[in-house]
Amino acid sequence: MERLEEMEEEEEEEEEEESWEGEQEGGRSAEASRSRVIVHLDLDCFYAQVEMIRRPELRAKPLGVQQKSIVVTCNYVARNLGVRKLMAVEEAKEKCPHLVLLNGEDLTPYRETSYRVTELLQETCPLVERLGFDENFVDVTELVEKRLEQHEGPEDLAVAGHVYGNRGIGSKTFKRLETLGIETVWHLQSFPTAVLEKELGLPLARRLQRLSFGEDDSPVAPSGPPRSLSEEEAFKSCSSEAQVKENLEKLLLNLLERLHQDGRRPHTLRLALRRGSSASGRFHRESRQCPLPPHLLHRFHKGDSNLLASLLELLLKLFRKMVPPEVPFRLNLLSVSFSNLKEPPGSTRGSIGFYLKEISTPHQEAAGGHQEASQLQAPSR
DNA sequence: TGGGGTTAT
DNA sequence: ATAACCC
Numbered sequence: 001m002e003r004l005e006e007m008e009e010e011e012e013e014e015e016e017e018e019s020w021e022g023e024q025e026g027g028r029s030a031e032a033s034r035s036r037v038i039v040h041l042d043l044d045c046f047y048a049q050v051e052m053i054r055r056p057e058l059r060a061k062p063l064g065v066q067q068k069s070i071v072v073t074c075n076y077v078a079r080n081l082g083v084r085k086l087m088a089v090e091e092a093k094e095k096c097p098h099l100v101l102l103n104g105e106d107l108t109p110y111r112e113t114s115y116r117v118t119e120l121l122q123e124t125c126p127l128v129e130r131l132g133f134d135e136n137f138v139d140v141t142e143l144v145e146k147r148l149e150q151h152e153g154p155e156d157l158a159v160a161g162h163v164y165g166n167r168g169i170g171s172k173t174f175k176r177l178e179t180l181g182i183e184t185v186w187h188l189q190s191f192p193t194a195v196l197e198k199e200l201g202l203p204l205a206r207r208l209q210r211l212s213f214g215e216d217d218s219p220v221a222p223s224g225p226p227r228s229l230s231e232e233e234a235f236k237s238c239s240s241e242a243q244v245k246e247n248l249e250k251l252l253l254n255l256l257e258r259l260h261q262d263g264r265r266p267h268t269l270r271l272a273l274r275r276g277s278s279a280s281g282r283f284h285r286e287s288r289q290c291p292l293p294p295h296l297l298h299r300f301h302k303g304d305s306n307l308l309a310s311l312l313e314l315l316l317k318l319f320r321k322m323v324p325p326e327v328p329f330r331l332n333l334l335s336v337s338f339s340n341l342k343e344p345p346g347s348t349r350g351s352i353g354f355y356l357k358e359i360s361t362p363h364q365e366a367a368g369g370h371q372e373a374s375q376l377q378a379p380s381r
Numbered sequence: 382t383g384g385g386g387t388t389a390t
Numbered sequence: 391a392t393a394a395c396c397c
Binding site for chain 1: 383384387
């Protein structure tokens with residue numbers, strides 16, 4: 001069993017006729033017998049591409065997607081002018097004074113488009129695993145085997161390209177490899193195995209060297225509908241219970257709307273936070289979760305106005321588990337998550353169908369404020 | 382530095 | 391039930 005990576009040349013959105021630029025990494029490899037063949041599709045600057053679909057008039061301009069004080073991603077026009085992913089807005093504007101910034105804190109359009117891409121891939125082959133919003137692994141073994149039956153043999157399917165940029169190799173490993181003089185997949189393939197094992201340790205060395213030949217044992221696990229729905233918001237400071245309530249209520253409202261669209265019912269509620277003074281870096285989060293009481297479950301799709309208040313109460317209890325009353329606090333982030341999602345008793349259809357609707361446009365958003373049923377399109381499957 | 386998500390413990 | 395890790 002072998003996982004082979006292949007670069008996707010170009011993916012087309014059916015209705016928009018948009019071309020997606022697959023990242024130029026990974027190269028192409030193929031091999032025939034008794035191995036699985038996996039396509040790894042990694043969309044580049046995904047959020048920026050979604051915005052360019054929504055606003056075609058901005059296509060040729062340097063475009064960045066902003067969340068709070070950073071540019072999380074940008075299109076190639078901006079990139080050529082020096083803007084980078086996760087760059088501070090101030091720095092980005094210095095590098096590129098004409099940079100057009102769009103707010104990307106609401107992930108709805110990206111989430112919807114992301115699932116449309118996955119669904120599109122699933123049409124050619126059902127074994128698709130998602131990783132984040134912009135990566136998909138597709139097990140195309142059967143497709144390849146059928147194709148090979150129609151050809152003479154595997155001779156014409158040569159390995160052709162050995163450049164890696166950043167795939168499964170993080171910054172640390174990258175530097176270690178660089179020190180060893182390994183800069184390309186080809187170097188990695190031909191590097192003395194014994195030396196590599198001494199430098200990186202046996203497990204990592206063997207894994208990387210197998211990867212360099214396009215070999216990967218890990219199976220493709222089809223993703224299906226999301227296992228959790230969450231919303232979060234970062235802020236400079238949130239230091240009173242009233243502010244906590246405000247923020248939680250806003251997150252909850254959006255989540256309830258999403259749950260409604262999804263059709264499943266959550267059985268677990270979680271609150272996560274990041275403290276302002278957390279000395280151990282900004283990445284540390286604390287969370288508390290609890291099961292949802294059964295009597296609340298049934299209220300989920302009845303438009304129950306008490307539901308929001310009840311959930312808010314629960315969240316506040318979770319909050320007090322981490323931040324006892326009377327203790328002063330400063331929060332950088334609050335996150336609410338529903339998980340353990342189950343199909344309600346009488347349901348007939350899976351919930352992934354929801355994601356097949358139209359991409360919302362900025363105009364519709366501005367006009368509506370909230371999603372209106374009339375603008376939704378019936379699922380195509 | 383943001384706003385997500387899944388898996389391992 | 392919580393942390394750790396992925397994008």
